[in-house]
Amino acid sequence: MLRTGPLARLSASPWTLIAVWALSRLWLVAAALKVPPLAGDGTLDPSVDTVYRGWFGVLASGTFPAHDVSWQYPPGAALPILAPGLLPSLDYGHAFVLTAALTDALVTAGLLWLAMRKGRSLAAAWLWTAALAVLSTMPWNRFDLQVTAVAMAALVVAASSRPWADRAFGALVALGALIKVWPALLLAGTGRGRRTRHSWLSAALTGAVLLAGFALAMPHALSFLTAQKSRGIQIESVGALPFHVARHFGWSGTWKAKDGSHEFVGPYVETVSLVMQCLTVLALGWLLYWRTRRPAPSDGAPWLLPDASLTAVLLFVVTSRVISPQYLVWLVGLAAVCLLGRETSQRPAAWLVLAACVFTTLGFPLLYRGLRDDADPLAIANLFVRDLLLIAAAGLSAVRLWRVGQLGRKEP
Numbered sequence: 001m002l003r004t005g006p007l008a009r010l011s012a013s014p015w016t017l018i019a020v021w022a023l024s025r026l027w028l029v030a031a032a033l034k035v036p037p038l039a040g041d042g043t044l045d046p047s048v049d050t051v052y053r054g055w056f057g058v059l060a061s062g063t064f065p066a067h068d069v070s071w072q073y074p075p076g077a078a079l080p081i082l083a084p085g086l087l088p089s090l091d092y093g094h095a096f097v098l099t100a101a102l103t104d105a106l107v108t109a110g111l112l113w114l115a116m117r118k119g120r121s122l123a124a125a126w127l128w129t130a131a132l133a134v135l136s137t138m139p140w141n142r143f144d145l146q147v148t149a150v151a152m153a154a155l156v157v158a159a160s161s162r163p164w165a166d167r168a169f170g171a172l173v174a175l176g177a178l179i180k181v182w183p184a185l186l187l188a189g190t191g192r193g194r195r196t197r198h199s200w201l202s203a204a205l206t207g208a209v210l211l212a213g214f215a216l217a218m219p220h221a222l223s224f225l226t227a228q229k230s231r232g233i234q235i236e237s238v239g240a241l242p243f244h245v246a247r248h249f250g251w252s253g254t255w256k257a258k259d260g261s262h263e264f265v266g267p268y269v270e271t272v273s274l275v276m277q278c279l280t281v282l283a284l285g286w287l288l289y290w291r292t293r294r295p296a297p298s299d300g301a302p303w304l305l306p307d308a309s310l311t312a313v314l315l316f317v318v319t320s321r322v323i324s325p326q327y328l329v330w331l332v333g334l335a336a337v338c339l340l341g342r343e344t345s346q347r348p349a350a351w352l353v354l355a356a357c358v359f360t361t362l363g364f365p366l367l368y369r370g371l372r373d374d375a376d377p378l379a380i381a382n383l384f385v386r387d388l389l390l391i392a393a394a395g396l397s398a399v400r401l402w403r404v405g406q407l408g409r410k411e412p
Contacts, residue, residue, distance in 0.1 A: 014112055017122055017129060021108055024133040029101045032137040033094055044093040045141035052143075053092050055081050059218075066220035070260030075214035075221040076178030080143035100140040103149050104132065107333070114156065114340055124339040127350060131332040134357040135325070138364075143179075144326040148333035150176040151183040155309060155337045158190075158199070159302040166195050170202025177203075178210050182313055182330060188287045189308025192294065232263035232273055234322040235372055236363065238387045239276045240264060247375040255372055261322060262372055276321050283315035290402060303341035304404070310334040310346050311401045314353075314394035323387070325364045328357050331393075345400040352393035359386035 011017075031038040032045065043049060051070060058065040059078045065071040084095030111125040132139050139145050154172035157165055169190075176183030187203060190196045214221040233239045235255055243253060243264045253266015263269075290308075313334055317327050335350035362382050363371065370376030371383060 011126065012122060014116060014122065017112065017125055021125075021129045024129065025101065025104065028133060028137055029097065029140055032097045032101075032140040044097070045137070048093045048096050048141050052081055052096060056085065056092055060085065063218055064220040064223060066223040069258075072224055072260065074178045074181060074211075074224050075218070076175060076210065077143065077180065078214075078218075079179060080146040083146075097140050100143070100145045103145045104139070107145075107149050107152060110152075110156070111336060111340070118340075120340060120342065124336040127339055127354060128332060128336040131354050131357045132329070134354070134361060135328060135332075136361050138325050138361075139329050142326040142329070144329040147176050147179040147183065148329050150179065151186060151309075151330070152333045152337050154183070154186060155306045155334070156340075158305050159341075166190075166198035167202040170199035170204075171206040173199070174203040174207035174210065178207060178214075182316060185312040185316060186305075186309045188291065188312045189305040191305075192291065231259055231321050232265065233269055233276070234261045234263050234324070236325075236383060236387075237276070237321055237323045238318050238391065239272045239321060241384060241387060242272070243269070244371070244375060244380045244383065261324070273321055276319055279319040280316065283319050286398070287312055287315070301343065303338070303343040303345075306334065306337040306341065307344055307346050307397075307401055307404070310338055310349060311394070311397040314349065314390070314397050318387075318390050318394045323390070325360050328353070328360050332357065345404045346397055348400070349393045349397035352389050352396065356386050356389040356393065359383075359389065362386075 027038075034040060034042050034044055055065050055068070055071065058068075059082055064075065064078070080099070083099050084090070084092050087095040087098065090098070108125060108128060111128055112122065114120075115122050115125060150172055154169050154176065157172060158169035159165075170187075173183050173186050176186075184203075187196075187200060190199050211221070233243065235244075243251065243266075246253075251266065253264055253269060255262050256265045258265070287308075294304075310331070313330055317323060317331065320327075331353045335346065335353050338344045338346040339350055359382055363379065363386055367376065367379035367382055371379035
């Protein structure tokens with residue numbers, strides 16, 4: 001009865017989705033822009049108003065901010081940082097929020113169009129609309145929306161039957177990886193044989209050309225290669241969970257502002273950091289093993305590429321030494337592409353990601369100061385729930401990917 005009830009019919013209407021999207025964005029984008037009566041003290045988010053604005057000034061002068069410890073990105077990250085300069089009549093901060101809002105609008109329109117064109121449910125568009133709203137103003141104050149849009153476009157293009165689809169997929173993956181490295185993980189799910197050869201070669205050539213272009217045009221383009229080596233355990237990561245508890249039992253460590261984030265320093269931190277890096281290597285090893293066991297007929301299953309992409313990025317996130325709130329934008333985007341396919345195995349993981357968004361927003365910014373400064377039990381409990389939801393999503397995603405990869409069909 002629920003499938004044919006008024007609520008189900010309402011959620012199946014594209015006009016309902018458009019109305020919810022418009023109302024939520026009208027509120028949240030205005031809040032990000034500090035439009036009255038949501039202005040507060042009138043100051044934009046520090047990430048935009050201070051960090052990105054400073055990077056813009058350096059990048060616009062023709063070089064990369066190599067001596068800024070918070071700049072740890074590949075050279076393609078210059079593109080979303082410089083993009084607001086295309087709106088010279090606006091203040092940089094306001095222009096940045098508007099470019100992010102335009103990206104959100106394009107992604108929503110694309111998801112809606114794809115669902116209606118293929119006669120599918122609006123689950124993908126609803127997930128994207130709801131999850132970004134739950135994440136509050138954060139998505140419009142980071143450039144993760146832009147790189148996620150590139151990754152989503154790559155997966156959509158790869159599902160096309162056009163002869164150039166694999167090469168276009170590889171080129172878009174390379175572009176995304178040059179903005180933030182994680183889109184390179186999308187290559188893990190390509191079908192063996194011709195599809196892998198075409199997409200991987202296209203990604204390698206596109207990446208090499210773009211990287212060479214940045215290196216020749218702007219000094220310090222390759223500084224990102226060594227920027228991550230000193231990263232520790234960021235206080236919101238899975239590896240940080242035991243230290244939050246240990247602070248209540250006499251652990252002598254503390255947190256420190258380091259490399260553009262807040263990280264734990266003290267006894268056993270380096271050991272846990274090494275363990276997390278080993279877990280990342282093991283996760284990548286499992287993905288490679290999954291590829292070797294993936295049967296050839298699955299090349300004809302377009303839903304398997306986005307499924308594998310979500311699994312790969314989830315495994316990367318939960319084993320990373322850093323889990324920033326904006327990482328959830330990546331996961332939401334990939335999960336939304338998965339939901340475009342009826343055969344996807346990732347529906348449970350997608351809804352766990354949505355649940356994790358709720359606790360992410362509770363943790364940042366609402367409970368963040370208590371977590372960082374006071375080891376507040378409520379803030380710690382919230383972080384445990386969020387991280388355990390992500391671990392559950394990663395585990396369930398991997399199990400279901402393995403099963404459908406072996407069966408060559410949808411998980412029951």
